[in-house]
Amino acid sequence: MKRLISLFLAVALCVGMTACSGSTGSQSGSSNSDGKKVEIRLLTRMAGTTKQVEIFKDIIKEFESKHPDAKVIDESQGDESSFNNKLKTDLSSGTLPNIFRIQGVANLGEYIDNGLIMDLDPVLKADPEWNKFVPGALSYYQVPGHNGTYAIPMESGLIGVYYNEALFKKAGIDSFPETWSQFKTAIQKLKAINVTPIALGAKTTYMAGHLHDQIFYKWMGTEAAKKLGSRDMKWTDPDVVKSLGFVKELNDMGAFPSGAAGISDDIVLSQFQKGQAGMIITGTWNISNFTNKKDCPAADDIKVAKFPSFDEKPQYKNEDMQVISPYMVNGKLTGKDKDYTIELLKMLTSKDAAKRFAEEASFLIPRTDVTLDTQKVNPLLLKNVELGKTSTGIAVDVFDFDPLASMQDTTRNAIVSMLVGSSPEQAAQQIQSEIDKSK
Amino acid sequence: MIYLKSRKDKFKIFLFIVPALVLYVLFQIVPMIGAFYFSVADWNGIAGTAIKMVGLKNYIAVFKDPGFLISLQNMGKMVFFSVLFHTPIALLLAVAINTKCRGYRFYKAVYFVPTVFPLTAVGLLWYFIFMPNGSFNTLLTNMGLSQFVTPWLINTSTAMNTIIFVNIWAGVGYYMVILIAGLTTIPDDIYEAAQIDGITTVKKFFLITVPMLKPIISMCIVMDIIGTVKVFDLIFVMTEGGPNGLTNLPTTLMYYEAFRYDHYGIGSAIGIIIFLIALVLTVGSEYLTSRTEN
Numbered sequence: 001m002k003r004l005i006s007l008f009l010a011v012a013l014c015v016g017m018t019a020c021s022g023s024t025g026s027q028s029g030s031s032n033s034d035g036k037k038v039e040i041r042l043l044t045r046m047a048g049t050t051k052q053v054e055i056f057k058d059i060i061k062e063f064e065s066k067h068p069d070a071k072v073i074d075e076s077q078g079d080e081s082s083f084n085n086k087l088k089t090d091l092s093s094g095t096l097p098n099i100f101r102i103q104g105v106a107n108l109g110e111y112i113d114n115g116l117i118m119d120l121d122p123v124l125k126a127d128p129e130w131n132k133f134v135p136g137a138l139s140y141y142q143v144p145g146h147n148g149t150y151a152i153p154m155e156s157g158l159i160g161v162y163y164n165e166a167l168f169k170k171a172g173i174d175s176f177p178e179t180w181s182q183f184k185t186a187i188q189k190l191k192a193i194n195v196t197p198i199a200l201g202a203k204t205t206y207m208a209g210h211l212h213d214q215i216f217y218k219w220m221g222t223e224a225a226k227k228l229g230s231r232d233m234k235w236t237d238p239d240v241v242k243s244l245g246f247v248k249e250l251n252d253m254g255a256f257p258s259g260a261a262g263i264s265d266d267i268v269l270s271q272f273q274k275g276q277a278g279m280i281i282t283g284t285w286n287i288s289n290f291t292n293k294k295d296c297p298a299a300d301d302i303k304v305a306k307f308p309s310f311d312e313k314p315q316y317k318n319e320d321m322q323v324i325s326p327y328m329v330n331g332k333l334t335g336k337d338k339d340y341t342i343e344l345l346k347m348l349t350s351k352d353a354a355k356r357f358a359e360e361a362s363f364l365i366p367r368t369d370v371t372l373d374t375q376k377v378n379p380l381l382l383k384n385v386e387l388g389k390t391s392t393g394i395a396v397d398v399f400d401f402d403p404l405a406s407m408q409d410t411t412r413n414a415i416v417s418m419l420v421g422s423s424p425e426q427a428a429q430q431i432q433s434e435i436d437k438s439k
Numbered sequence: 440m441i442y443l444k445s446r447k448d449k450f451k452i453f454l455f456i457v458p459a460l461v462l463y464v465l466f467q468i469v470p471m472i473g474a475f476y477f478s479v480a481d482w483n484g485i486a487g488t489a490i491k492m493v494g495l496k497n498y499i500a501v502f503k504d505p506g507f508l509i510s511l512q513n514m515g516k517m518v519f520f521s522v523l524f525h526t527p528i529a530l531l532l533a534v535a536i537n538t539k540c541r542g543y544r545f546y547k548a549v550y551f552v553p554t555v556f557p558l559t560a561v562g563l564l565w566y567f568i569f570m571p572n573g574s575f576n577t578l579l580t581n582m583g584l585s586q587f588v589t590p591w592l593i594n595t596s597t598a599m600n601t602i603i604f605v606n607i608w609a610g611v612g613y614y615m616v617i618l619i620a621g622l623t624t625i626p627d628d629i630y631e632a633a634q635i636d637g638i639t640t641v642k643k644f645f646l647i648t649v650p651m652l653k654p655i656i657s658m659c660i661v662m663d664i665i666g667t668v669k670v671f672d673l674i675f676v677m678t679e680g681g682p683n684g685l686t687n688l689p690t691t692l693m694y695y696e697a698f699r700y701d702h703y704g705i706g707s708a709i710g711i712i713i714f715l716i717a718l719v720l721t722v723g724s725e726y727l728t729s730r731t732e733n
Contacts, residue, residue, distance in 0.1 A: 088698050094486030114485050203570075203592075203681065259571020259590030261682040267570070406700035417683035420593050430683075437500075 037071040038340050041097035043086060044154075044327070047078035051288065051361035059353060063344050070340050091116070096330050098341040099348075101151070106229045106403045108143045108150055118329040119148030123342055130346050136394055137366035140324050144230070151326030152349050156366035157284030158306070158388040159210060159321045162380075166301035167195050167278050176305040180218075180246075183308040187255045190278040199268035199277035200256040202419055205412035207265055208247070210281050210321065212415050213397055214307040216243045217319040222393035229401030235432040236425075244415065244424040251419050261419040273298060281307070283323045287362040287380045304383050320391040324366070410434040471714070477707035484701045497708035507709065510687040514668060517603050517688070518720065521667040524607045526659045529614035534648060536615070537622045547619070551612040558609060562676030565605045566592070569677075593682045602686060606673055610666070614659045621655035622648070657728035661721050668717045689713050 046056040060072045075097060077083035090096050096116055102108060111117050124131040124138075133153060141151035163176055171189040187197040202208040216225065220239055227233040233240065250256070257263060257271070272280040273289065275298035280286075289295065290302045309317040327348065333341055347353065354365035359376040364385065374382060399407040414427040422430075478498070481491045501507050532550055536543045553561060568575045571590040579588050591601045625648065633643055649656070671690040674680055680687035680695065687695075689709050697706025 085698055088484060088701070092484045092486055092703070110483055110485065114488055116485065203679065205679075205681065257572065259593060262571045262590045262593040262678075264570075267572070404700075406702070409695065409699060413681065413683045416681060420595070420682045420685075422683070 037069055038067075038336050039071050039073055040099070040337070040341055040344060041073045042076055043083070043090065043097040043100040044076040045078060045080075045083055045101070045325070046074075047076040052357060052363040055353070055356055055361055055363075056348070059347050060344070063347055067340060067343075072344065096332070098330050098333060098337065099327050099345060100330070101326050101328055103408070104400045104402075104405075105140065105143060106401045107405055108141075109145060109403065112143060112146050112150060112331075115331045117150045118331040118333065119150060120152060120329065121148045124149060127346070130350065132351070132367050132369040133349075134366035134368055136391075137324050140394075140396075141326060144226075151328045152345060153324050153366050154327045154349055155285075155323060155325035155364065156388070157323055157364045157381075158304075158384050158391070159214070159281065159283040159323055160304050160306055160384065160387060161279050161281055162272070162286070162290060162302055162304050163279040164272070164275055164277070164298050164301045165303045166298070167193070167275065171195065171278070176303070177308050179308050180310045184249075184253065186278075187250070187253060191254055196257045196271060196277040197255045197279060198250070199272040199280040200260050201263035201265045201268035202256075202261045202416045203263055204265035205409070205416050207268070207281070208261075208415045208419065209397060209399075209408075209412040211250075212244065212247050212411075213321045213395075214281060215246045216240075216398055217321055217393070217395060218307060218309045218316050219243045219246070219313055221316045221319045222395035225395050225398040226401045228398065229403065231435070235428045235435070241424050241428045244418065244427050247415055248418045248424050256419070261416050275301070284362060284364055284381060284384055285323070287378055287384070290380060291362075291378055302380065304380050304387070306387055316393075318390050318392040320388070320394055322388060322391065322394040322396065324394070324396055404435065404438055406434060406438075407431075474707045474710045474714075477703050478711045479708075480704050482703045484703050493704065497704040498712075501705055501708050501712065506684045506687060507689065507692060509684060510689045510692045513599050513686060514688050514716070516599060517606060517670065518664055518667045520603045521606055521610070522660055522663050525610050525614050525663050526618075526656055528607070529611050529659065530618050530649075530652070530656070532611065532615045533618035533622055534644065537619055547616075550615055553609045554612040554616075556609075558670075558672040559676050561605065561609045562673045565601075565608075566677045569601055592678050592686075595685060598678065598682075598686050602673060602677055605677070606667065606670060609673070610663070614663065617659055618652065618655060621652045625651045653728070657725070660724050660728070664720045664724060665717050668713060668720065689716075 042060075044056075046053050057074070060074060064070060064072055075086065077086055087100065087102070090100070091111075102111065102117075108117060112119075134156065137153040137156050138149060140153065141149050143150055161176070167190065168174075168176070168186070171186070171193045173186045173189055177183040177186045190197040198211075200207050200211060220243060224233060224240075228235065228240070235241075251260070257268060257277070260268075268277065269280065269282075269286070269289065271277045273296040291299055293299045296302070306318075306320065327345055329341055329345060349365055349367075351367060351369050354367045354370045355372065357363040357365055358370065358372055358381065362378045362381040364381065372382070372385075395401070397408070397411075399411050404410075411431050414422070414430040417430065418424060418427050477490075479492060479494055481493045481496070482488070532546075536547050536550075556564075567573055569591040571593070575591065576588045579585060589597060591597050629647055629651075630643060633647060638646070669690060670688060671694065674686055674688055674691050675694075678686040680691045684692075690713060693706050693709040693713065696702040696709060
């Protein structure tokens with residue numbers, strides 16, 4: 001009996017050891033010389049139960065049926081934290097997926113230098129039929145200091161102000177304000193009828209960040225963000241401080257729900273959907289949440305507009321914040337792994353895919369060759385596209401042009417700090433000191 | 440002490456130890472050494488790139504960071520209040536339940552329930568209660584106490600205290616169960632003898648229960664210290680360390696530095712500092728309790 005037990009323990013140990021010893025240093029995508037299936041790993045944000053994810057999965061299935069010798073392993077994560085954890089682990093362990101995404105532009109340099117991201121220029125040049133992307137969106141991934149294009153834009157759209165027209169009318173506002181002073185008057189009128197003017201839940205700090213992004217581009221233009229990133233400008237420069245001051249001004253006049261810094265985005269989104277808030281700053285990804293009357297009783301009244309511009313800065317009227325999300329390709333791929341990955345990338349961003357994504361899921365791939373069926377497309381998306389076409393300069397977040405990875409949290413946290421008492425000068429100083437610390 | 444007669448016996452015992460030892464070394468000791476190595480290095484988090492040794496630079500940077508000092512202060516406060524409230528409240532509950540009063544099984548289960556929930560679920564639950572437009576503020580308003588309505592999780596004076604309260608709420612049941620187990624080991628004869636001597640219930644508690652439970656109480660305190668130093672999920676769910684780093688703990692800061700800002704060196708340095716703090720507090724509390732026993 002005792003012998004049996006020790007034998008059992010020894011076997012258990014061996015099994016345990018085998019399980020622990022994973023294959024180390026394996027490159028993404030399996031080798032295909034030994035007849036195994038070609039593995040294509042994807043790490044995107046396309047996860048969940050939305051229509052766009054359904055289309056994404058349909059395309060993967062179509063690819064797999066076309067190539068029985070290929071297997072797509074979709075490791076996409078909807079949640080931002082889970083996505084970041086997975087991406088960082090893959091980067092540090094050298095197991096980067098075939099197709100992935102990294103937020104930002106200026107911070108890509110290090111990854112490019114290490115050969116982790118493929119230059120897609122040759123692929124784009126070789127296939128003119130596929131290469132019909134909106135030039136501005138494509139050039140967004142031409143990283144300063146590096147030749148080439150390092151991502152394919154897979155999502156775009158104006159980040160604008162979605163507003164409840166019925167509430168605006170009730171408050172005596174005839175049309176959406178076009179200038180900052182009109183905007184402030186509208187906020188006061190909405191407050192007068194006991195409606196939260198702007199649904200902003202800054203516990204999820206991106207909401208505060210996006211508000212400042214909008215103000216920043218209308219006040220200083222999108223080029224200024226690049227100057228902050230290249231250190232030709234400082235966060236403590238008077239104009240930048242002033243842009244932060246506008247956020248503080250809105251907070252002080254009660255434009256946000258009380259205790260906005262402690263409320264999360266889903267709660268304010270639900271308030272807006274129920275018609276308890278006048279406006280929300282968001283992007284095309286939320287359009288589907290504004291159309292279903294069951295979840296969104298205010299669906300019929302929701303309209304979209306550009307963020308108001310400043311009277312004294314008409315030149316930046318059409319400097320807009322847009323979302324641009326990328327598909328990047330692992331730079332270490334070769335042979336069949338590379339060919340199949342590129343083919344899947346093309347399928348995911350093709351003309352047909354773009355049409356389907358837009359018409360069925362209100363999800364916009366920035367292509368120039370897609371003719372949308374106006375009967376099928378959501379009117380909010382159509383309006384969004386129309387507004388987006390007038391942009392003279394586009395940018396995502398201000399920190400996208402900053403080489404420091406910590407700037408996403410630093411800038412957003414500092415902006416939130418103004419909602420709980422800090423001055424614009426203190427917020428600017430906090431951000432600038434993060435930059436100075438890294439020197 | 441068991442005396443091992445032969446090499447065969449020794450081998451058998453070794454076989455029993457090996458599986459746990461291997462797992463422990465592989466998943467505890469090796470990563471710990473790894474963390475120490477990274478804490479004195481500068482690395483961008485990309486596999487295959489050079490890891491530059493920088494000595495104590497990361498530690499100096501950590502201690503110069505005002506955000507870390509705030510997190511350290513928060514941790515100190517959290518450990519202090521957790522130790523102050525967890526075990527005493529748990530002890531009172533344990534003694535009350537141990538009287539086998541009517542419905543004691545029900546109360547035991549109810550007080551233990553928060554421990555069964557994952558801390559993330561507990562955090563979410565209390566977030567919905569304490570958020571600015573949450574149920575607690577609504578309750579205060581409905582009771583006509585609107586002057587006390589405050590954004591509990593973002594107000595500088597209440598944010599950390601609210602989280603500490605939730606941490607205490609979530610942990611009391613755990614220590615209560617340990618102490619109930621301890622109480623059952625105290626022989627009834629002692630209480631009966633005390634009864635004959637005409638001792639009061641309060642005196643019984645302080646002169647019999649507490650001294651007899653001392654080893655268990657000190658174990659609870661040590662576990663409490665270690666557990667509180669390691670709290671991460673509660674903060675992550677309730678405030679994400681915000682607003683503006685006000686409620687960060689070294690654990691959340693460590694996560695942000697390593698996994699969000701690509702500062703693996705600084706993240707590891709914070710990890711080592713947390714380890715040292717837990718070690719010092721544990722050894723210190725052990726020393727204090729053993730000294731009072733002597």
